Amino acid sequence: MLDQASFQNGGAICATFNDLSSNLQIETCIFVGCKALSDGGALSMFINHQAEITFNGILFRKCEAQNEGGAFWCSINNGAKLTIAGSLSFQDCKTLSDSGYGGALYAQINGENSYLIFRESVIFERCSGQTGGGMCLITQRKGNFTINGQCNFTNCSSSNKGGGIYLETNNGTINFNQTEQILIENCSCNGNGGGIYCSLSSNGQIIINNIKLMNCNSQRSGGGIYAIINEGGQIILDNTCELYQCESHGNGGGIYVQINLTEQFSFIIKDAYIHECKSITDTSLSYPESGFGGGLFIGCNGDYSPSNKLIDLRGMKIYINSADKYGQSLYIAMRQVIEFCQYGTQGEYVKGNYSDGMSNKNELLGIPMKLRSFNNFSSDQIRQQQQPLESLWRILGxxxxxxxxxxxxxxxxxxxxxxxxxxxxxxxxxxxxxxxxxxxxxxxxxxxxxxxxxxxxxxxxxxxxxxxxxxxxxxxxxxxxxxxxxxxxxxxxxxxxxxxxxxxxxxxxxxxxxxxxxxxxxxxxxxxxxxxxxxxxxxxxxxxxxxxxxxxxxxxxxxxxxxxxxxxxxxxxxxxxxxxxEEEKRKGLPIGIIVGIAVGALAIIAVIIIIIIVTFVISKKKLKNDSQMHALGIGVCENTLETKLLQDNHSPDVINQSLDNNLINITEQQPQQRDHINILREQPYIIPSSSSIKNSSSSSSEPNFITTWKLSDFEKIKKIGKGAFGTVWKMKEIKSQRIVAIKEVDYDSDEEKQRF
Structure with a gap:
């Protein structure tokens, strides 16, 4: 325990580490009432090489310094690492001068692979300073600061800016990346940034996760967070950030963001809940400088291209915020505010959880002008040119x-x-x-x-x-x-x-x-x-x-x-x-059926008439052919479908002539003859036996043409001609070489064939 120690830098301990392999461990130590005439009321450390310093179980109480770091001042350079492995607590520490930075802790991290890491619990209570009432943290040239454990800032204050924390990054990284919540409560300042003041330039990056700012206030802008983004700086709020009952007597009761537009800057809210925050009018300030943006105020200088998506408020949730003038939850001063609202779908990059048609139009307002112009406008000029943002993104169908x-x-x-x-x-x-x-x-x-x-x-x-x-x-x-x-x-x-x-x-x-x-x-x-x-x-x-x-x-x-x-x-x-x-169709159905039946009946009658006419014409033609055949003296068998056969003793010439001129005539048959014809029709090819051939000439009244011969026993020679009900062929019996005439019956259909 070091009590009331005093020195120029580091009232209790002043250490410089220049060796390449320097190491220091401080465990379970309490610094009470330590003072420094310049920097580091209790402890001052300059680490210039790749040394590793570890603190565990350190308490600073009522320590003070004139300029920087009321309790602890450190500069970490050239790849050095300072790790707070265990608990670290600051109580009632402060800086005294008007230029004092970091009421409890001042840390500067310079150079690539240089780190300050809060691994476990770090607590700041009732600390004060001119800039950064609890902590002032500066990262440069790719230096890194990371909080992995629990961190609380309670009742800290500053007479200038950053009541709880002052953060500045110039091509460095500050990462509030932990699973446990960072709480900044009842912190205040007489200037900007009641909870946190952020300044970013040269691609500096601040990532804030799981932080809660509650009941913080500022006499100027940014009751919870105040941020200035220059030259490619980036701020990201993610992982259930919350701003609750923060207020400012300027603009931006919850958050104030000033963006000097460049190509690579970004301000992104992935997950932040801003509720019951307010911006209050300060009559000592010009009209545009207070009372705008109860939850969030965004002011931009320069030109913005919405397609770059560098301003993204899709993760913003707003509820019951208020502003004495305009923009209960959000106010934007940006030359391209109309294009910004219209980019995407229905203002998706600007509206957050604002509900079209349900939320109050006065929740989100904007004016199409840059911030510098806005700060010089009169109340009448602002009222005439500002408008609800919903009307800017709204697309009327x-x-x-x-x-x-x-x-x-x-x-x-x-x-x-x-x-x-x-x-x-x-x-x-x-x-x-x-x-x-x-x-x-x-x-x-x-x-x-x-x-x-x-x-x-x-x-x-x-x-x-x-x-x-x-x-x-x-x-x-x-x-x-x-x-x-x-x-x-x-x-x-x-x-x-x-x-x-x-x-x-x-x-x-x-x-x-x-x-x-x-x-x-x-x-x-x-x-x-x-x-x-x-x-x-x-x-x-x-x-x-x-x-x-x-x-x-x-x-x-x-x-x-x-x-x-x-x-x-x-x-x-x-x-x-x-x-x-459908009902009308059903009503019309009987008429359709009747019409269909009538048309069908007419068609059947027409077919019958045509069949009768065709039959008459064919019969007339057949009778004419029969007369011609009788006139030529050609013999016809009247009681059979078959042609007369040629006898074996006929000469070939006579046979050929007889076959070539042979025609068949079907006449009216007696009942027994018609029965015989039907039997023959069931056997298209009828080949008579030799005995039947001989008997046919003498006993034509009862011919015996039934035979067991097969068509395969004969060879077709040539077609003789068409006869009634079939075609007559000149054929030769393969076995005996006899020449015969055979008729092949032609049926009009399979149905007719089956019937006969």
Whole structure:
């Protein structure tokens, strides 16, 4: 224990480490009331090479220094490392001069691979200084500072800036990267940054994770955090950061960020909750310097390109913040604030958890000018040029047509809506359907005409097999649907709006799927959604109008016009009822059946007449041929289908001549002969035996043509000609070399063959 030690630098210990392998360990040590005339009230350390210094269980109480580091001053350089392995506590420590930095701790980390690491618990209580009431930390030339353990700053204050912590990085890294929370509570300053003051330049980076700033305040801007980003500096807030009940008497009750725009800078909120913070007007300051941005104030100098995504507030959550002037939760002074809001979808990079149509428009405000100009503007100039940010990102939809198909038997949507228009944003589109009056008699008569026309059309389709489209509203008419449309040019009066009977889809409770949209934002789009609740729709006596909105706040219709501006902006809802169409089809069915039967009967009669005529013509021609054959003296067998056979003793010439001129004539047969013919027809090829050939000449009345010969026993020589009911062939018996004539019966169909 070192009590009331005093020295120029390091009231108790002043150490310099220049050797390449220097090491120091300090464990379980208490410094009380130590003072320094310059830096480091109790302990001053200059580490110039790759030494490793470890502290464990150190307490500094009521230590003070004139300039820097009321209790502990250190400079870590050229790859050296200082590790706080165990607990480290500062109580009631301070710096005294107007230029004092770090009421308890001043640390400067310079050079690549140089580190200051808080591994375990570090506590700052009731410490004060001019800059950085608890701690002043500076990293340069790729130096690193990391907090891995618990760290608390309570009731610390500064007369200038950074009531709890002053952070400055010039091409260095400061990383609040730990699993346990960093708490900065009841810290204050007379200048900027009640909790933390950050200055970043030359690609310096500050990453803040899991930090809570509570009840911190500043007499100027940035009640919780004040940050100036220059020349590529980067700040990231992540992992459940929270600012609670912080306030400033300038701008930015929770956070104030000033960005001097360069190519590589960034300010990103990945996960931060800013609530119940406020910015309070200070009448001693100029009008623009106080009362703006209760939760967050962003001021930019220079030009910003939103496509670089260097300002990203998507992880910002805001709740119950207030500002005496404007921007309850957020105020932005940026020349390209309009482009910033319009980049992405529905202001996604600026709005955080702001809810379009639900949140107060005054939560988020902005003005399209750089910060330097804003600070010189009068109250009137600011009021005239600022506007709610929601209006900057809002895209008003353009509605062209709206249609609903009613089918109460459809399990997947008894009402199916089809919307056509432009500028409908997927995931954000809302559709309002509302009553705007009873149908007139003209509307009812028009619908009845449609029904009558459809009924007649269905009957006509049953006869023709084709469809004809209704001349009424042909654009949306379908072959299997009945169309019931309201007047195409309704006069929608505001005083007729029955807001008790309006539907907005999708519901806010998230119980339904988003509306499906096809097409690009600025091109023709089609949207579809379904409802199972159909009982609210009373299309027989009511007229309905339709509006759309991408924020559930401002609903527009034709040409993107707000209905509050033009009462005729709504688009009429066209209603198509499928069930009644099906009923009309069923009514038309008996007539269609009757017509079909009549047409079929006429066709059958026509076929019968044609068959009779053809049969008559064929019979007449056959009789003529028979007469010619008798005139030529050609013998015909009258009681068989077969041609007469040639005898073995005939000469070849006679046989050939006889076969070439042979024709068959079928005449009226006696009953027993017809039976024989039927038997023969079942055997297309009939080859008579030799005995039958001989007997045929003498006993033609009872010929015996039945034989067991097969067609394969014969060889075709040539076709003789067509005879009645078949074709006659000249053939030679393979075994005996006899020449015969054989008829092949031609059946018109398999049915005829089976019948005979």
């Amino acid at each position: 353009i509605l062209k047509s709206a249609q609903v198909i009613v089918n109460v038997s459809n399990p997947n949507g008894k009402l199916i809506f089809h919307i056509e228009g432009k500028r409908m944003i997927p995931g954000y589109l809302n559709v309002k359907i509302f009553e705007f009056g009873d149908k007139t008699q003209e509307n009812i008569d028009q619908e009845q005409k449609v029904i009558n026309y459809q009924y007649n059309k269905n009957n006509l389709k049953s006869f023709k097999g084709t469809s004809t489209q209704s001349p009424i509203s042909q654009k949306h008419q379908k072959a299997d649907q009945q169309q019931v449309s309201i007047n195409t040019t309704p006069q929608i009066k505001k005083n007729l709006h029955n807001y008790e009977n309006e539907i907005i889809y999708p519901p806010v409770d998230g119980s339904s799927f988003p509306i499906q949209i096809d097409g690009e934002l600025e091109s023709e789009q089609k949207a579809t959604f379904g409802m199972n609740d159909y009982k609210w729709l009373n299309c027989k006596i009511k007229e309905y109008g339709v509006l759309i909105s991408n924020d559930r706040n401002i609903f527009t219709g034709k040409d993107g016009i707000d209905i509050e501006e033009d009462s005729n902006a709504a688009v009429p809802l066209e209603v198509i009822i499928e069930e009644e169409e």
